[in-house]
Amino acid sequence: MKIRIEDDFDLQKIAESGQCFRWNPNDKGGYSIVAGGRALNISNSGTEGEFEADCSEKDYDEYWKHYFDLETDYKGLREKVSKEEDSFLYVAAEYGKGIRILNQDPWETLISFIISQRKSIPAIKSSIERLSALAGSRIDGTDKYAFPTVDQLSKVSVQELNDCGMGYRTEYLYQTAQNAAAGALRLEEFNKLDDQQLLEALMELKGVGIKVASCTLLFGFHRLNAFPIDVWIDRVLKNEYNGHFPFEKYDPYNGVMQQYLFFYYRNMEKNSKKVGK
DNA sequence: AACCAGGGGTACC
């Protein structure tokens, strides 16, 4: 079906924004996406603001529309950034125009970001694909595998986790899965908690520190004010903000600004390396 | 082939 999206929807930028690990380029110049037990191919139709997706209108309305967060006005959020008062973020937001914060599954997001620690993005993607193929359900009519459910992941052994390249994160994943399967970790009930309570609840899990918890808030629970600080954002804050980011200006959307900063700064670094070679 | 990756736990202070 054809989808009309006027502004702030750039598939490549979202795919490379570091929030999702199961978007892969397909042979139509678009992306193959696995999420929520479904698979989708989506690409730009060639006309500006028009996209072609291989799903039914029902699937689009019931799932993908919300997944892509099309009900949030990102253009309006970018316009909160003053060119004069915060020129660095202004440039970053212009550069990152088209990024949206996806509505991803909390469980998949939590596990994915536990896996992510001290791994490169290609290595994260590889581990998640292996784990999904090992324990997830095959998606009808495709050769893709859904992300393992709580029940499915709880049946994966330590040895099998190691075989997926999890390294020292194996024990974190194993414990989290066992806790969830035993009913000691109920992510569904975490929706009731406010941001701070949710952050603290997630950090009680072994292997979940402030950064992984913040990513889970932002990308899995759609708490748009969560502000994950990784190595890149740490450099941005030190180098561009004298260590003090003006959170009060962008409340409650600091997480969106964080994504612009992350995407911009990381790409600047990548590009400067290319030139250097 | 070394180097480092969207960090966290632990042991100190």
Next chain:
DNA sequence: GGTACCCATGGT
């Protein structure tokens, strides 16, 4: 509350 050090493995 802050800091130093270790952690397994894979992509480049």
